[in-house]
Amino acid sequence: MPTTIAKPPLTIRLCQPRGFCAGVDRAIQIVVLALKKYGAPVYVRHEIVHNRYVVEGLQNLGAVFIEELHEIPAEHRECPVVFSAHGVPKSVPADAEARNLFYLDATCPLVSKVHKQAMRHQRLGRHVLLIGHAGHPEVIGTMGQLPEGAVTLIESEADALTFMPADPTALGFVTQTTLSVEDTAGIIRTLQKRFPDLQASAAESICYATTNRQEAVKETAHGADLFLVVGAPNSSNSRRLVEVAERAGARMSLLVQRASEIPWERIGAIATLGLSAGASAPEIIVDEIIDAFRARFDVSVELAITATETADFPVMRVLRDVELTAADMAFVNGA
Structure with missing residues (x-):
C-alpha cells in the first residue's frame, strides 16, 4: 500500500497591515481609469509603483512605461502621461507643459x-x-x-x-x-x-503605512526561523522591512518578488515563518507564497493584526466619472 509522507508543521505569522497602501492603490487606479477613459496607450513616467507584477499587469492593459517625456512619440502627444506615486521634480510638469502634453500626477498625497x-x-x-x-x-x-x-x-x-x-x-x-x-x-x-535650533516638519514625514508595516513586522519577527518580505529590490519600504525583521529577532530575513524566488535550499528545517509585504506588493503574491509553503509544509496561519488602516485617497476630478468593474477593482486592490 502506498504511504503518505507527513509534511512538517509550519506556523505562518501573517502581518496585518501589509501590502498596498492608499497611495499605491490611488496611483494604480489612476492608470486604470485613464486607460478606460482615454484608451491605450497611456504613458507612465517611471514605474508607477516599484513592483514588476503591477507594471507588467498595466502593460498588458495598454500602459507604456518611459523614463523621460521625450520618449513619447510626436504622434502620441495627445495621449495622457501619468507621473508615478513617488513624485517628480517641478521641472517635469514644466517640461510636460512645454511639450503640450496632458499629464495626470499620481504623486502620493x-x-x-x-x-x-x-x-x-x-x-x-x-x-x-x-x-x-x-x-x-x-x-x-x-x-x-x-x-x-x-x-x-x-x-x-x-x-x-x-x-x-x-x-x-x-x-x-x-x-x-x-x-x-x-x-x-x-x-x-x-x-x-x-543644531538645537533645527526645526521639524509641521507633521510626521514618514507615512502611516511605512510605520504600520514596520510595527507589524516588529511584533511578529521575534523567534521566527525565517521572515519573508514580498517586494521589489528597488522598493525602499520593502527593504526596510527586511532590516526591521532582522533587528527584531528573525533568524533569517529575505526579500522576494515571487514564490519562484524562495531559496528552498537555504531555508532548511523551519517551524515558524513571518510574512509581510511592502506597500507596493499585491496580495495575490502573498497568497502565491503561502500556497508554495502549503505544498511543502502542513501550514497553519496566524494573523497578527497591529493596526487597522482606513485611509482612502481620491483620484483627480477628471477621472471620477469613470466606472470600474469588479475585475478592475480586483486588479487595483492587488487581488
Missing part, C-alpha cells in the same frame, strides 16, 4: 505633503535637510521642489555628524516617507544634538 513642508521651511528662511537615500525617485522629486543648493541630503548618522551649514540657526528637516523609523530617529537625534 503624503509625498506631496513632504514637498509642501520642504517649501515651507525654505519660505521661512531655513536651509532644508532631507533625510533619505540618494537616487531614490522620491528623494529626486523632493529635492526638485526647491532651487539647487537649497536642500542637503542626509543619508546617515555619519552625514549628520559631518554636515557643516552656513547658518546653524536656520535649518529645517523633512524625511523620505519610506525610511526605517529607528534609523531616521537616530539621524534626527544626531542633528538635534549638533
Whole structure:
C-alpha cells in the first residue's frame, strides 16, 4: 500500500497591515481609469509603483512605461502621461507643459505633503535637510521642489555628524516617507544634538503605512526561523522591512518578488515563518507564497493584526466619472 509522507508543521505569522497602501492603490487606479477613459496607450513616467507584477499587469492593459517625456512619440502627444506615486521634480510638469502634453500626477498625497513642508521651511528662511537615500525617485522629486543648493541630503548618522551649514540657526528637516523609523530617529537625534535650533516638519514625514508595516513586522519577527518580505529590490519600504525583521529577532530575513524566488535550499528545517509585504506588493503574491509553503509544509496561519488602516485617497476630478468593474477593482486592490 502506498504511504503518505507527513509534511512538517509550519506556523505562518501573517502581518496585518501589509501590502498596498492608499497611495499605491490611488496611483494604480489612476492608470486604470485613464486607460478606460482615454484608451491605450497611456504613458507612465517611471514605474508607477516599484513592483514588476503591477507594471507588467498595466502593460498588458495598454500602459507604456518611459523614463523621460521625450520618449513619447510626436504622434502620441495627445495621449495622457501619468507621473508615478513617488513624485517628480517641478521641472517635469514644466517640461510636460512645454511639450503640450496632458499629464495626470499620481504623486502620493503624503509625498506631496513632504514637498509642501520642504517649501515651507525654505519660505521661512531655513536651509532644508532631507533625510533619505540618494537616487531614490522620491528623494529626486523632493529635492526638485526647491532651487539647487537649497536642500542637503542626509543619508546617515555619519552625514549628520559631518554636515557643516552656513547658518546653524536656520535649518529645517523633512524625511523620505519610506525610511526605517529607528534609523531616521537616530539621524534626527544626531542633528538635534549638533543644531538645537533645527526645526521639524509641521507633521510626521514618514507615512502611516511605512510605520504600520514596520510595527507589524516588529511584533511578529521575534523567534521566527525565517521572515519573508514580498517586494521589489528597488522598493525602499520593502527593504526596510527586511532590516526591521532582522533587528527584531528573525533568524533569517529575505526579500522576494515571487514564490519562484524562495531559496528552498537555504531555508532548511523551519517551524515558524513571518510574512509581510511592502506597500507596493499585491496580495495575490502573498497568497502565491503561502500556497508554495502549503505544498511543502502542513501550514497553519496566524494573523497578527497591529493596526487597522482606513485611509482612502481620491483620484483627480477628471477621472471620477469613470466606472470600474469588479475585475478592475480586483486588479487595483492587488487581488
